[in-house]
Amino acid sequence: MKLNSSSVRDTLNIGSLIAKTLKPADVVCLYGELGSGKTVLAKGIARGLGVKTGEIISPTFVLLRQYPDARIPLYHFDLYRLRSPEDILGLGYEEYLYASGVTVIEWPDRLKYLLPQECLNVELIIKGASRRLLKFKALGARHHRLIKEIYENNRH
Numbered sequence: 001m002k003l004n005s006s007s008v009r010d011t012l013n014i015g016s017l018i019a020k021t022l023k024p025a026d027v028v029c030l031y032g033e034l035g036s037g038k039t040v041l042a043k044g045i046a047r048g049l050g051v052k053t054g055e056i057i058s059p060t061f062v063l064l065r066q067y068p069d070a071r072i073p074l075y076h077f078d079l080y081r082l083r084s085p086e087d088i089l090g091l092g093y094e095e096y097l098y099a100s101g102v103t104v105i106e107w108p109d110r111l112k113y114l115l116p117q118e119c120l121n122v123e124l125i126i127k128g129a130s131r132r133l134l135k136f137k138a139l140g141a142r143h144h145r146l147i148k149e150i151y152e153n154n155r156h
Contacts, residue, residue: 001147003154005132011037011124014134015044018122021149022049024072024100026142027116029108032124037132038106041124042076045104049074063091073101079110088114120146 049070118140
């Protein structure tokens, strides 16, 4: 599935749309180059989950930010600064991936062999100053259903 965004507002709204379909233990992996809108999409997901904490900021320097005050807790990873997959093992990251919350991972390619077997991959591709193409790919049956739900919700 592909969706187009022509603004930050569109990307936030797509994130909220994704959030409507998410359930505990869902994992959303965000791919794209710097400035492609991964954090904006994560903010939209947070908004859609009802995160009450103020500004959602990228956890670039701390690797993980937790938002337990949402309808489903949100675990937001940004692995841009991760040097090797082993660097995250001490965090107990897998406890978040399979916990009672939703996990959003920016720069998931840094995990390499530690990536979860089932997840929703979203690639954000820069198409212009404010335009983005979002390409969705599901790994696993649950996440295939997610794509169908997102598609159906987007049509309404």
